[in-house]
Structure formats: structure tokens, C-alpha cells
Amino acid sequence: MQIEFGWSLDGTAWADGAGATGTVRMGPRGLVQLLQTRLALTRPSVDPAVRTAQYARAIAAADHEWARASFDVDPWSTASTMLSWRDAAVTAGATLRRAPGLPARIDALCAIEQEADIAPGAADDLREIIDLLAELAVSPWPLGIEQVLCHEEPATLPGLWPQLLELLAGAGVEVRPAGEMPAGRPELVLLEADDEWTAAETAARFLAGRDGDPVHVLATEDTILLDQELHRRGVAAIGVAGASADRTSLQILPLYLSIAIAPVDVQQLGAFLDLRVLDAPESDREPIGLVPSRVRRRFLDALAAEPGTGGPAWEAVLSELAADPEEVAALEIARAVSALVTHPLDPEQLTPPRLRVATAWLGERLHALGQGDPGLVRASAHLQTVLAVLDTLGDDHLLGARELSQIVEASAGRAASPVARPEATDAWTACTRPAQLRPRGGDVLWWGADRQDPQTGVTWDAVEIAALEGLGGRLVEPAALAALETDAGLRGLLGTGRLIVVRTRGRAEKATAPHSLLAHLAAERAAPGEDVAKVLEQFRVDPRTAVGDGVWELAGSRRLLSVPALVGPAEPAQDLTKRTGPAPHLVPTALSYSQAENLLGCRQKWTYRTGLGIRPASVASVPSGNQMIGTLVHTVVEELVNTRREQGGAPSAEEISTMLERLVPQLASELLLPGREVELTTMRETAVRSLVEFFGRLAEAGLVITSVESRFEEPLTLHLERGDLEVPFLGYRDVLADDAAGKPTVIDLKWTSAAKKYPELFDAGEALQLASYAWSLHDDSADVGYFLLKQGEFVSANPALDPHGRPTLDIAGAWSRTVGGITEALDAIGEGTVTAQSGQILRDAGQGLGTPRTEAKKTYAAAQEEARAGGGIVVDARCDYCDFSLLCGLRGDAS
Structure with a gap:
């Protein structure tokens, strides 16, 4: 086997091995994995989050003074950071053992290393290979590697790498330079577009319009937009997109935990119930969710009625399912979800055993649904990693909400994009880093040549560097490391014949700058003292200049164009009326x-x-804001009236407050979320003060509440043009009270910020809702009014309730106009005119x-x-x- 080794060649496809059998290109990680295989050193991989948990236990055991304060405040971040320092030191070749006079940070790492029982990482893999090769130096093990062609001089590599290459040479492997840096000067075409859509269209035209040798695509940014443009032209997609933690499969567990830990966010609960994780098995079926549709719909309807858990509407779902013998499986899932959110975990008592029990149902459900689906397999692996971390921390470990969130995030890793799928084509090859280009001439399209933030490793001060070198480490200057990557990129770019760069001036609403390697290419063309930016400007091309008379042409690529006539945007219709054929069936x-x-x-x-x-x-119908609070306070009134029906009298402020406390988890649980304390307190104070006023004013007026939320259903005859229609008119009267003479009063409760709306409606005789409630009583003497819960005021013609001297509502007139308007509307709808x-x-x-x-x-x-x-x-x-x-x-x- 012949290996082409480069410091920046990790990620290069094995198929890109110069076209010869037994020839591969690889970087440091690839070479380590190959040698592990040849030396029988492979082992099951351990997730980085588990290693962090192991290191956290080692920090706790070492209890080093330098790390103690930070670890007490934020154990997970401290362990993660110090583990990265430890791995960097081991990668540099240092053997972490305590010695007198070590700097505090190095001494802490050495002390923790004595207590550490952590799974080996990439840094340990390299050390293990070197140790074994050194042992086998007397009788070398056959590695099956004939040559290693190095892009870089071995002495310039950091850490243990020069030693590894020296041991390989001693084992019979020929280690020699891969060749000199290419001396070519590629033709440079730099296209800069204002936005990604223009850039994607330009690059897609270039790729689709070529007729000749294949082009190599260098994609240093994701190609999702470019792939869309390629598909529009019937061309294969490149399919480059970076892995990300923001994938659906990695959000399932955080969403689940957000409803498993108190307080329960009903909006998150609604999102969890509505989450679909698999496509429908048939085109006429809906996608499959973690919660089956027959359970999901019922629970979501319950949340729409009562935005909380454990209330009557929620319990009614369980009762309905339990009454149906065909819903045994659905009932089991419904009970599991209900138990999860009605008895959530106490955030002050989060321990691994409790979390294992709480997530057991999710694991079973993912396993049952997954069955090979990549997304659900990834979600299941995420859960298993979190459980492995919890096992490592130990059953007695008490987690804070922040630490649990850090563990869940660290265990997620990154998942591939579901919309980036490479497609086979013989028109081009693709790579994602300049160093991966082979210096073999031809055209290269560079997509997304934007400046990238340099990767910064661990920064050691001079004293720490000296200490690490004393422990056997070998560190190189950060500038030397950056030079390795720069030289590797230039090696690839300088071997091209023509470099067509397509980039945007802005990405994600932020200005971008050209990639630093473009400045190097420009510097080679600059005269002494000439500004590099001005040299680069000479190669800039406006994408619009490629458009000619019926043709698009650029750098040997040609596409015919047909320019459509310009059409201005349509003006919005002034008439919103919809007109159709007669629709007599549209009646209530x-x-x-x-x-x-x-x-x-x-x-x-x-x-x-x-x-x-x-x-x-x-x-989308789960109430929030004023609607949610209004439902809560309505129910408080109903419960207070029902509980005091026998003893009579007005409830005290303490009783009202206690009832609010009891009903908030069922009807307004989002007010219990962290950060909502002020809102909850304000609502409670307002509601208590308002209801004390409500019950007290009714008592002073001599009114006794006879019913709350009383349902009515009365027949209503509508004289439509196509014939009379009788329909039941139904609803619920919020509060019905009688005075000493038995005269009824209907009060409608409103929690609203619009303090003027209902008084204005009442004064104008347009309180139609009150008129409908009074009509349902069939009592012409009935009085009506509003009570504004947020303001604590009555709106009524009764001076004992409202001192503003309002006119008596003309109930008959208001109801007559209501019925007339309904009739007119239904006649027009029946004719097909809908305004x-x-x-x-x-x-x-x-x-x-x-x-x-x-x-x-x-x-x-x-x-x-x-x-x-x-x-x-x-x-x-x-x-x-x-x-x-x-x-x-x-x-x-x-x-």
C-alpha cells in the first residue's frame, strides 16, 4: 500500500487515491485508524460526553485546589474544558505525572490524571500506536505499507508525529516527500454576487453548461441552494452540508425532557404531542407521531380547552379511551404521557435513577417506531448516550437543570443534513477543503470562498510550554500550525489550471470577506509594494456580464437563455368578496x-x-395570554360559587388566592415557568383584588348567584329567503344571579386589556352577546352587564353595580338586529356571495x-x-x- 499523507487531508475520499489500486490519501486521523487496524489496536468507540463524565468524576476525586471553585459552580463545563486541555497535552506528547514546580494548571491536570479512569481518546490512540511500534522495533510487525508520501516535512509536524513517522521508517516503510509545491499560476476568475441565490444560479449555469473535461467542485460552504438550482436544470446535486446539532432527530429528547421536568410548559407539551417523526406509510394517511393520532387529537383538544394538565378535560381523555375496548394500546400510551406531565420530575431532585424511569417510555417508543429509520435511530442513540453519561456519574449524583441541559447537548453530537444528498455524475468530482484538491490541472469551481475563522487550539503560556516540554511534550508555534494548513491549501489550488470562484458579499445577513488563500494567490501576482486587495480586484467579474444576447457564457461554459417579458407584481384585489355558485347547503x-x-x-x-x-x-389553538387567564379566572369563579353554595356569602381574598393556586397548574401552567414569576404574581394580585370586588359588589346590590357557566339551548327560527330554518341557539351564561324579587341578572366575565371596548358596546346598544343571553332566559325584565376582570369594574345599567349611569340595554332591539344580520348573511352565503x-x-x-x-x-x-x-x-x-x-x-x- 502507498499512502499519500498530508496534515490537512482528513476527509479525503479513499477513491481519490491517484487512480491506482492500493494507493490512498489520508490525514492524521485516517492514518491512526489504519495503523490501529494493522496493529490490532481497534476498540469500541466511547462517546465524548461519556469521557467528559468520566473526567468529571476524576476531578471530583482529585479535588485539586486550582479547579475546585470552578468545578463547584459549573462541573460539566469545567470537566469538558479541562479534558480538552488534557487531550491537547497528551497529543503534544506530554506524559502527565506530578513533579515539583509545575504551573498550577499543569499540576492540576497531572493530579487529575492520577485519579482518572477515562476511556482513551484520539490523543491516547496516537500514544498507544507509538508505544507499540517502539516495542516492536526489534522485531517489526508487517504493516502492509510500502510508502508514505508526506506533503509536509516530518520535523514541522507537532507533537508525536515526527516520532511516529520515524518509527514507521524503522519498521520498513519508506517515508519520503510527496513532491515539491506546484509552481503553477492558475487562471483566476472571481465572481461576487450580492446574495446566495444569484451566486447559486451562476454556479449552476456554469456546471450545467460545460461540454468537455470534468470539472472539480470545491465546496467550502453548504450547497443546498446550489443543489436546488442544479435540479432545476436537470443536473445532479453536489450534496454538501455540514453536520449540525439543530436536526429534528436531536431535538426529540430535549423536547421530551422539557415536559418531563416541572413546571410543564403546555406550549412545549402541545409541540411534543404534535411531533411527527415518520412519513405516512400511504399517501392518504397522515405522518406518524411519537403519540398516535387518536391520542394526540384528544389531548390537544383538552389543552385547547384547559391549557394545563390534570384537569377535567385532561382526565376526560383517559376516561374516554378506557371506555373503548378497541383502544387498549392507545390507552397505554395516553396513560404514559399523562403520568409524565401530571407528575413531572422535581427540578431540585434530578438524579440518574429518576431520569432513567422518566425516559423509559421514550426509549421504548423510539425502538418500536425506529426499525431502521436513520432519524429515529439517531434519536435513540442520543438517549442511550445520555443514559450512559448518567450511569457514569453515579446514582447518587444530583443534577441541576443547567448540568442536565449541558449533558443532553453534549450527548447529541451532530447529525447530517436531511436535505443534502450527493448524487452520482460523471460531470464533476467534489471535495470540501482546498487541501483535498489534486494538483492535476483542469478547471475548479470554488463555491463559497469566504474567509473562515481559524481553528484555535489550546493556548499555553511560556511557563506552561516549558513544563510540558519537560514532561516530554513537543509544541509548535500557532503560526507554524496555521502555515501547515495554508501550505496544504495552496498546494491544491496552485495545481489547478483555472480557478472559477463563486462567492457572495454577504451570508446569513452578515458581510463576508474573501478566503485568505485568495489573498495568497493575489500576492503571487502583485508587484513589490502593490496592494493585494487591488490585485484581487482585477480578477473580479460581475455575474451579470455573463449574460449576453440570448446566451450565458463564462469560462468555457455556455447556456442558451430566453428572457421572459417583465411582468409587474399584481396589485392586491380591492374587493375581498368571494363569489361562487349557489350554496344552499352552507347553513348552520x-x-x-x-x-x-x-x-x-x-x-x-x-x-x-x-x-x-x-x-x-x-x-395552534392552545390558549395563551389573556385568553388563557380569562379561562382560569372563569373557572375560579365557578369553583368558588360551587364550593360556597351551601354556606353562602362572598369568598375571602384568601379563599380566592387558594383557588387560584390550585387551578393554575390545570389551566395556566405556563405561568409557572421560570422567568414568569412577575407575571404570575401580577395576575394573582389583579385577579384576587378584582374577584373580591366582584363578589362584594354583587352582595351589596342584593344579588345572589344562582348558577355559573349554565348551559342553554333554545330553538331559533331564521326566516331565510329559501325558507324558514330552525336551529338550536346554544351557549353558556357566565354568571346568573337573582335579586330579592327574583329578577334575573346575567353577568358576562371578560379578562381584557381593552378597557373601553365593552363599555362602548353597551352604551351604543350593541352588547349583542348580553342580548343573546337575556333572550335565552325568556324574561323581559332580565338585567345584563359585563364585569371586566382585569379592571375590576362592572358595565351595567344597574347603579348598584355600575355608578356611571349607563342606559338600559335595549335587549329586544339588539337581539332583533342580531337575528336580522344572521339572516341576511346566510341568505347571501346561500346565493354564493361571501363578503x-x-x-x-x-x-x-x-x-x-x-x-x-x-x-x-x-x-x-x-x-x-x-x-x-x-x-x-x-x-x-x-x-x-x-x-x-x-x-x-x-x-x-x-x-
Whole structure:
């Protein structure tokens, strides 16, 4: 075997071995692995995170004064950093043994080494090979290697490498230089584009338009955009993309742990329930999730009703599944998920045994679903690595939340991109580092020639260097290490015939600079004293200059072009109305106030949501903010009324606070998350103060609550043009109270920041929700009102509740206008004319979703005044919060 060895050749394909059988190109890691195989020194690999855990135990055992304070504060980071120092010292050839007068850091490493029982790493592999070759020097072992052709002078290599090459020579391997640095001066073409899309189009045209010898592609940045452009032209993809920790398979475990440890984030829980990990087995089926669809939907609906865990809606899911004998498997999974989030781990008591129990279900589920899927196999390996780390730390080890997060991140490693897949072609070969280029002439396309941050190793001061050299180490200057990589890159570039560089001036919204090797190429062409940047400027080409009359031509590549006529972007439609054929089937089977409000405010919203059944995903419907807090406080009122029904009287502030504490985990658990303490305290203080006012004012007014969240269902006849339609009108009245004479009062509770909205609706006689509740009572004497929970104020005509002297709400008139508006809307929808009234008001005023809310409110106020003058009504459907604004045309790109 003949080996072409270069300090920067790791990652070179074995197939790129000069085309001869038994000839390979490899770097330091590749040569070590080959020698391990030949000397029978291979062993199972140990994950770096496990080695860090082993080193952490060694630091704890050594208890060296220099590392003690840092280790007490952040054990994982300290162990990881010191292990990298230890490996760097071993790589340099130092034998870490304690001796008098060592610098503090070196002495700490030596003390820890005495206690360390860690799995060997790459640094130890090299030392082990050298030790064995030295033992075999008397009777060399046949290595099967005839020649090692070195790109670098062995004496210039760091650490133990000169010694290794010397031992190989003593074992009968011919070690000689690979040859002189190429003396060529390649033709340089530098194309700089403003963005990656232009650069990708230019590079793809060049590759697709060649007709001749294959080109070599040097891709030092990912080629995802370039591959898309190549596919558009029917050409194979290059498929280069760096491995990353930000892959779906490596996010499963962190997401799982985020809901397994208290407090539970319901938004994260919703994301976990909705997570799909496998493609659907059939085209008409939905993707497969960790949680089966029949369980997922029920739990997500429960979260939409109650944004917490363990409440009635959550327990109802388990009861429903338990009642169905065909859902045994689903019930088992549902119970496992429920146990995980209703009894989460205490963050103050995170120990390896508890974490093993908590993650047992995830391991079983990944194993059951994985079965060869690369992503799930990687996720399962991630979990197993974390468990191995926990085993190494020991069952008595108490982890903090930060340390656990560090372990999970360190154990993940990096996974390949799922969208970067190399495809076979005979039009080019590809590599990712300049040093991997073979000096054999021809054209090279360099994609992404941007300056890269140099790799910095461990920095030792002069005293530490002297100490390491005294321990047998051999260190070289950082500049000498950088020169090794620079020379290797220049060796590859100078052997090309023509170098076509395609790069962008900016990447990821940051300005970029040309690769440092381009400056070296320019320096060779510069006259004495001439600025290198000016020399490089001479070779810059604007990609637009390659476009000619019906042809694109650059550096021997040619593509025919057909330039389409310029078409300006389409103007957004001024009329948002959708017109179709008659749709008499689009009628409600039942009506609620929310549906009625949609029919009055935006008929398209009702048509999409109710008529056609188009709804956002359940995971997007988990309440948050005011909606979540409103649900919580509504339930607090209901529970307080029910618990005090027998004893009577108004609940105290302490009772209200206690009820809030009990219900927050079920209905607003996200307020328990770290960093939300101020928000939780503010909400609690506001709610307690407001409910004390609510119950106290009702008692002072002589009103006794008779029911809370009382359901009603009343028949409603709509006189449509195509015939009468009777539908049940149903809903829930928040609070129903009676005075001493038995006169009912309906109170609707609102948690809102819009303090003026409901008083304005009431004063204008447009409190339609209150009118619908009063109508359901069939009592003309009924009183109605709002209670603003956030402000602690009533909005009512009853002066005992609201001292502002508001007019009595015309219930009959408001209900009549409501029914009239519903009838008119359903008639128009049945005819096939579906308007978006709220959005149309904005569009007619030249406004849109980006209009500040204060300006939009003025527009709606003017429209409402105009409608009132004609006996009509305008409902603000809040287009800025609507799920269907893209469908109606108010949002999105009209082109």
C-alpha cells in the first residue's frame, strides 16, 4: 500500500487515491485508524460526553485546589474544558505525572490524571500506536505499507508525529516527500454576487453548461441552494452540508425532557404531542407521531380547552379511551404521557435513577417506531448516550437543570443534513477543503470562498510550554500550525489550471470577506509594494456580464437563455368578496354567539371555519395570554360559587388566592415557568383584588348567584329567503344571579386589556352577546352587564353595580338586529356571495393588517357610526388576529 499523507487531508475520499489500486490519501486521523487496524489496536468507540463524565468524576476525586471553585459552580463545563486541555497535552506528547514546580494548571491536570479512569481518546490512540511500534522495533510487525508520501516535512509536524513517522521508517516503510509545491499560476476568475441565490444560479449555469473535461467542485460552504438550482436544470446535486446539532432527530429528547421536568410548559407539551417523526406509510394517511393520532387529537383538544394538565378535560381523555375496548394500546400510551406531565420530575431532585424511569417510555417508543429509520435511530442513540453519561456519574449524583441541559447537548453530537444528498455524475468530482484538491490541472469551481475563522487550539503560556516540554511534550508555534494548513491549501489550488470562484458579499445577513488563500494567490501576482486587495480586484467579474444576447457564457461554459417579458407584481384585489355558485347547503346545524358574531363581522370567517370546517391545527389553538387567564379566572369563579353554595356569602381574598393556586397548574401552567414569576404574581394580585370586588359588589346590590357557566339551548327560527330554518341557539351564561324579587341578572366575565371596548358596546346598544343571553332566559325584565376582570369594574345599567349611569340595554332591539344580520348573511352565503366585511372596511380606507391599531379603530368607529345611522350594525372581527386573513386576501403576496 502507498499512502499519500498530508496534515490537512482528513476527509479525503479513499477513491481519490491517484487512480491506482492500493494507493490512498489520508490525514492524521485516517492514518491512526489504519495503523490501529494493522496493529490490532481497534476498540469500541466511547462517546465524548461519556469521557467528559468520566473526567468529571476524576476531578471530583482529585479535588485539586486550582479547579475546585470552578468545578463547584459549573462541573460539566469545567470537566469538558479541562479534558480538552488534557487531550491537547497528551497529543503534544506530554506524559502527565506530578513533579515539583509545575504551573498550577499543569499540576492540576497531572493530579487529575492520577485519579482518572477515562476511556482513551484520539490523543491516547496516537500514544498507544507509538508505544507499540517502539516495542516492536526489534522485531517489526508487517504493516502492509510500502510508502508514505508526506506533503509536509516530518520535523514541522507537532507533537508525536515526527516520532511516529520515524518509527514507521524503522519498521520498513519508506517515508519520503510527496513532491515539491506546484509552481503553477492558475487562471483566476472571481465572481461576487450580492446574495446566495444569484451566486447559486451562476454556479449552476456554469456546471450545467460545460461540454468537455470534468470539472472539480470545491465546496467550502453548504450547497443546498446550489443543489436546488442544479435540479432545476436537470443536473445532479453536489450534496454538501455540514453536520449540525439543530436536526429534528436531536431535538426529540430535549423536547421530551422539557415536559418531563416541572413546571410543564403546555406550549412545549402541545409541540411534543404534535411531533411527527415518520412519513405516512400511504399517501392518504397522515405522518406518524411519537403519540398516535387518536391520542394526540384528544389531548390537544383538552389543552385547547384547559391549557394545563390534570384537569377535567385532561382526565376526560383517559376516561374516554378506557371506555373503548378497541383502544387498549392507545390507552397505554395516553396513560404514559399523562403520568409524565401530571407528575413531572422535581427540578431540585434530578438524579440518574429518576431520569432513567422518566425516559423509559421514550426509549421504548423510539425502538418500536425506529426499525431502521436513520432519524429515529439517531434519536435513540442520543438517549442511550445520555443514559450512559448518567450511569457514569453515579446514582447518587444530583443534577441541576443547567448540568442536565449541558449533558443532553453534549450527548447529541451532530447529525447530517436531511436535505443534502450527493448524487452520482460523471460531470464533476467534489471535495470540501482546498487541501483535498489534486494538483492535476483542469478547471475548479470554488463555491463559497469566504474567509473562515481559524481553528484555535489550546493556548499555553511560556511557563506552561516549558513544563510540558519537560514532561516530554513537543509544541509548535500557532503560526507554524496555521502555515501547515495554508501550505496544504495552496498546494491544491496552485495545481489547478483555472480557478472559477463563486462567492457572495454577504451570508446569513452578515458581510463576508474573501478566503485568505485568495489573498495568497493575489500576492503571487502583485508587484513589490502593490496592494493585494487591488490585485484581487482585477480578477473580479460581475455575474451579470455573463449574460449576453440570448446566451450565458463564462469560462468555457455556455447556456442558451430566453428572457421572459417583465411582468409587474399584481396589485392586491380591492374587493375581498368571494363569489361562487349557489350554496344552499352552507347553513348552520346549530348557532352559538361566536358563530353569530362571525356571520355579522366576517361571513368568510364563518364560511371557512363553520361552513367548510377549515380550522387551525389543534396545537395552534392552545390558549395563551389573556385568553388563557380569562379561562382560569372563569373557572375560579365557578369553583368558588360551587364550593360556597351551601354556606353562602362572598369568598375571602384568601379563599380566592387558594383557588387560584390550585387551578393554575390545570389551566395556566405556563405561568409557572421560570422567568414568569412577575407575571404570575401580577395576575394573582389583579385577579384576587378584582374577584373580591366582584363578589362584594354583587352582595351589596342584593344579588345572589344562582348558577355559573349554565348551559342553554333554545330553538331559533331564521326566516331565510329559501325558507324558514330552525336551529338550536346554544351557549353558556357566565354568571346568573337573582335579586330579592327574583329578577334575573346575567353577568358576562371578560379578562381584557381593552378597557373601553365593552363599555362602548353597551352604551351604543350593541352588547349583542348580553342580548343573546337575556333572550335565552325568556324574561323581559332580565338585567345584563359585563364585569371586566382585569379592571375590576362592572358595565351595567344597574347603579348598584355600575355608578356611571349607563342606559338600559335595549335587549329586544339588539337581539332583533342580531337575528336580522344572521339572516341576511346566510341568505347571501346561500346565493354564493361571501363578503369579508371587517377586512373590506380596512381595504376601502387604504389600510391593512399593518395599520396601527389606533388608526384601525378610528376607521371602524366611522363605519359603525354610519351603520347605526341606517339601523345596521358593524362588528370588528379583528382581522389582525384572524386565522383566515391569507384566504380572504388581506394578508399575503398578491402576485
